[in-house]
Amino acid sequence: MKSDEFIIALDQGTTNSRALLVNKNAKVEAIAKKEFKQIYPKPGWVEHDPLEILETQKEVLHRLIDKNNIHSTQIKAIGIANQRETTVLWNKNTGKPVYNAIVWQDKRTTSICEDLKKKQWQEYIKRTTGLPIDSYFSAPKIKWILDNVKGLREEAENGNILFGTIDTWLLWNLSGRNIHATDYSNASRTMLFDINNLTWDEKLLSVFQIPKSILPEIKQSSGFFGNIILNGIEIPVSGIAGDQQASLFGHGCLKKGMVKNTYGTGCFMVMNTGEKPIFSKSGLLTTIAWGLNGKIFYALEGSVFIAGAAIQWLRDDLGFIKSSGESEEIASSIKENNPVYVVPAFAGLGAPYWDMYSKGAIFGLTRGTGKNHIIKATLDSLAYQTKDVLEAMQIDASFQITSLKVDGGASSNNYLMQFQADILNATVVRPKTIELTALGAAFLAGLAIGFWKKSEFFENLETERVFVPDMADSKREYLYEGWQRSVTASMNWSKQ
Numbered sequence: 001m002k003s004d005e006f007i008i009a010l011d012q013g014t015t016n017s018r019a020l021l022v023n024k025n026a027k028v029e030a031i032a033k034k035e036f037k038q039i040y041p042k043p044g045w046v047e048h049d050p051l052e053i054l055e056t057q058k059e060v061l062h063r064l065i066d067k068n069n070i071h072s073t074q075i076k077a078i079g080i081a082n083q084r085e086t087t088v089l090w091n092k093n094t095g096k097p098v099y100n101a102i103v104w105q106d107k108r109t110t111s112i113c114e115d116l117k118k119k120q121w122q123e124y125i126k127r128t129t130g131l132p133i134d135s136y137f138s139a140p141k142i143k144w145i146l147d148n149v150k151g152l153r154e155e156a157e158n159g160n161i162l163f164g165t166i167d168t169w170l171l172w173n174l175s176g177r178n179i180h181a182t183d184y185s186n187a188s189r190t191m192l193f194d195i196n197n198l199t200w201d202e203k204l205l206s207v208f209q210i211p212k213s214i215l216p217e218i219k220q221s222s223g224f225f226g227n228i229i230l231n232g233i234e235i236p237v238s239g240i241a242g243d244q245q246a247s248l249f250g251h252g253c254l255k256k257g258m259v260k261n262t263y264g265t266g267c268f269m270v271m272n273t274g275e276k277p278i279f280s281k282s283g284l285l286t287t288i289a290w291g292l293n294g295k296i297f298y299a300l301e302g303s304v305f306i307a308g309a310a311i312q313w314l315r316d317d318l319g320f321i322k323s324s325g326e327s328e329e330i331a332s333s334i335k336e337n338n339p340v341y342v343v344p345a346f347a348g349l350g351a352p353y354w355d356m357y358s359k360g361a362i363f364g365l366t367r368g369t370g371k372n373h374i375i376k377a378t379l380d381s382l383a384y385q386t387k388d389v390l391e392a393m394q395i396d397a398s399f400q401i402t403s404l405k406v407d408g409g410a411s412s413n414n415y416l417m418q419f420q421a422d423i424l425n426a427t428v429v430r431p432k433t434i435e436l437t438a439l440g441a442a443f444l445a446g447l448a449i450g451f452w453k454k455s456e457f458f459e460n461l462e463t464e465r466v467f468v469p470d471m472a473d474s475k476r477e478y479l480y481e482g483w484q485r486s487v488t489a490s491m492n493w494s495k496q
């Protein structure tokens with residue numbers, strides 16, 4: 001091992017818990033990861049077991065340290081990046097979750113959201129929290145758990161229940177059930193947080209009937225959260241951010257107008273908009289990028305709910321491929337001009353459509369369509385959804401995007417990245433490491449303790465490949481027009 005001091009990043013994603021060892025040169029030296037169970041109790045419902053999340057996260061942390069012969073004294077700080085919005089409520093006396101974690105993709109709270117829309121809360125919620133009303137966010141999930149677990153609201157009112165997004169759940173447990181906190185970026189995904197005044201919003205707490213006592217303290221994304229005891233040594237957790245904001249930071253998108261796109265379970269394009277929130281008229285949400293050095297930075301985000309998850313569906317449910325990576329060769333082998341479209345609206349549609357009732361669909365089937373066409377069309381859908389979001393993001397001449405920085409599991413797919421460049425008519429820039437989420441969390445943690453000086457870690461980020469657009473305008477327009485018709489047809493499909 002060359003380095004002798006490290007930052008560890010815990011990257012708790014929708015499908016994997018990961019721990020990464022980051023050295024002084026800002027390089028990822030080792031990774032340990034473990035997939036965990038996705039629970040689908042009913043159509044549209046998605047849950048995780050909070051204890052399994054905690055156990056897999058601890059397991060990969062210990063495996064990383066043991067396998068690489070790291071002594072706890074070599075770990076200078078820990079940063080956490082997490083799947084956002086996913087909601088856990090637990091009893092603070094027993095430490096036990098009162099219900100499974102309700103995952104960001106879960107659709108069970110559509111009627112709570114519908115009710116809010118009927119009562120005309122859209123304007124207030126957008127202005128206050130930056131968010132559209134959608135079952136994606138934490139507040140309706142908290143309300144659902146409080147309404148549906150017998151006696152829970154009373155327990156919560158008596159001060160026995162805590163709420164957390166996954167960062168908070170991990171921090172509370174890893175700190176010896178001591179610290180109940182989150183950072184600004186995660187707070188901004190709850191639909192309870194006033195992103196202008198930086199406080200929990202009393203009006204929304206009352207609308208959702210959520211007792212304030214269950215909410216965590218909110219801190220800067222880079223700063224001291226608490227200590228974790230690892231093999232008898234105290235290690236500070238000094239960076240926390242939602243995974244997409246962490247990835248924005250990891251890419252070095254520190255200036256207004258800089259943008260990245262992460263292809264994980266979902267696909268999230270995020271643009272730094274500086275120290276003032278900008279409110280989109282075309283379906284993007286306004287969110288907090290991070291709190292750093294006493295300042296708040298804002299971002300515009302296009303959240304696509306199903307991206308890599310659609311490739312997992314091909315693998316695990318349809319059995320069309322044995323591994324996600326196999327999709328690359330299959331898609332590259334199809335040369336026909338008769339496009340099939342898969343609209344993977346398995347969890348409704350996020351940005352820019354925000355349709356909780358859209359359902360997945362396949363269009364353009366002929367007798368000659370085989371499973372390979374469907375594999376290619378599923379990969380293509382990641383690129384089309386990204387184009388939808390990018391179009392929404394070009395709000396004026398100062399936000400023209402001609403180059404897109406990418407990361408996340410599916411960005412390793414060369415077919416997809418080339419098709420992405422073609423359909424956007426923009427270059428796609430892939431860094432040498434696609435673990436930008438983890439790097440972002442590590443950078444936030446390392447900055448807080450002086451492990452790195454301001455921004456020096458970005459100097460070591462290298463580009464691995466640039467994908468240059470190579471498609472005729474007429475073909476691009478023809479293909480995209482077919483996608484737009486397909487999405488439109490899938491919308492408002494069923495309220496079940």
Ligand SMILES: Nc1ncnc2c1ncn2[C@@H]1O[C@H](COP(=O)(O)OP(=O)(O)O)[C@@H](O)[C@H]1O
Binds near residue numbers: 263307312408413
């Ligand atoms: N070569 C590939 N081609 C397409 N999709 C891929 C490829 N490799 C991984 N994926 C997809 O990427 C996702 C995993 O990426 P990751 O960034 O780990 O996601 P998360 O953080 O959401 O758990 C999975 O949904 C998987 O299907």
Ligand SMILES: O=P(O)(O)OC[C@H](O)CO
Binds near residue numbers: 014104
């Ligand atoms: O698990 P990921 O990396 O797809 O990210 C999930 C998002 O944070 C949900 O908002």
